[in-house]
Amino acid sequence: MDFAIALGLIFGLAAVGAGIGNGLVVSRTIEGVARQPEARGGLMGLMFLGLGLVEAVPIIAVAIGFMLMGRLG
Amino acid sequence: MEQFSLSMRTIARYIFLLFSMVVVCWLFMPQRVFFQGLLLGIFVSMCNGFILYVKTVQAGEMALNPGRRMRSLGMLPRFLLAGFAVYVSFKMPHIFSFYGVVAGLPTVPVLTLLVTIYYHISTKKK
Numbered sequence A: 001m002d003f004a005i006a007l008g009l010i011f012g013l014a015a016v017g018a019g020i021g022n023g024l025v026v027s028r029t030i031e032g033v034a035r036q037p038e039a040r041g042g043l044m045g046l047m048f049l050g051l052g053l054v055e056a057v058p059i060i061a062v063a064i065g066f067m068l069m070g071r072l073g
Numbered sequence B: 001m002e003q004f005s006l007s008m009r010t011i012a013r014y015i016f017l018l019f020s021m022v023v024v025c026w027l028f029m030p031q032r033v034f035f036q037g038l039l040l041g042i043f044v045s046m047c048n049g050f051i052l053y054v055k056t057v058q059a060g061e062m063a064l065n066p067g068r069r070m071r072s073l074g075m076l077p078r079f080l081l082a083g084f085a086v087y088v089s090f091k092m093p094h095i096f097s098f099y100g101v102v103a104g105l106p107t108v109p110v111l112t113l114l115v116t117i118y119y120h121i122s123t124k125k126k
Helices: A002-035 A037-072 B002-028 B032-064 B075-091 B098-104 B107-125
Strands: none
Touching: A002 A037, A002 B032, A002 B075, A037 B002, A037 B032, A037 B075, A037 B098, A037 B107, B002 B032, B002 B107, B032 B075, B032 B098, B032 B107, B075 B098
């Protein structure tokens, strides 16, 4: 029971962190594009990179959660 | 916008090159289960990258036309795809290696980072 709660916390906190990070990245990008529309290409490339890197962390957290489930559960 | 499309095309080319190299390794090396897992991870990463590309383009259009609204960033389907790949490798360890899938999942972000760093270094030299 405790183990299941710990796994849920791992997945949930990782998703919350990624959600906050994604929100920050997208809001800053949209702000930048609205201020300077000619820089749209570069900003969107940076947004793609930022979103990908932010989301790599929860994906790894999911993998670690499954690994712990296999080892300890 | 053209710069973004160009960099996406470059990244896609490198990913397909990496995918073909892994297929060649899968054919000629004895660690077949690991490479099958790696192929699954890279494939899921490519799908995630495509969803991210579509959503990024939509966000850019939304910034220019505030009348249009975006429903989501596609985070849920991407997480579900990655979780499904990890779950499959966890349930079928004789077909897909867990470590291979985990190594293949962050392929697109890592390649994007490398291509961006290379692009910045090469443009600074000029």
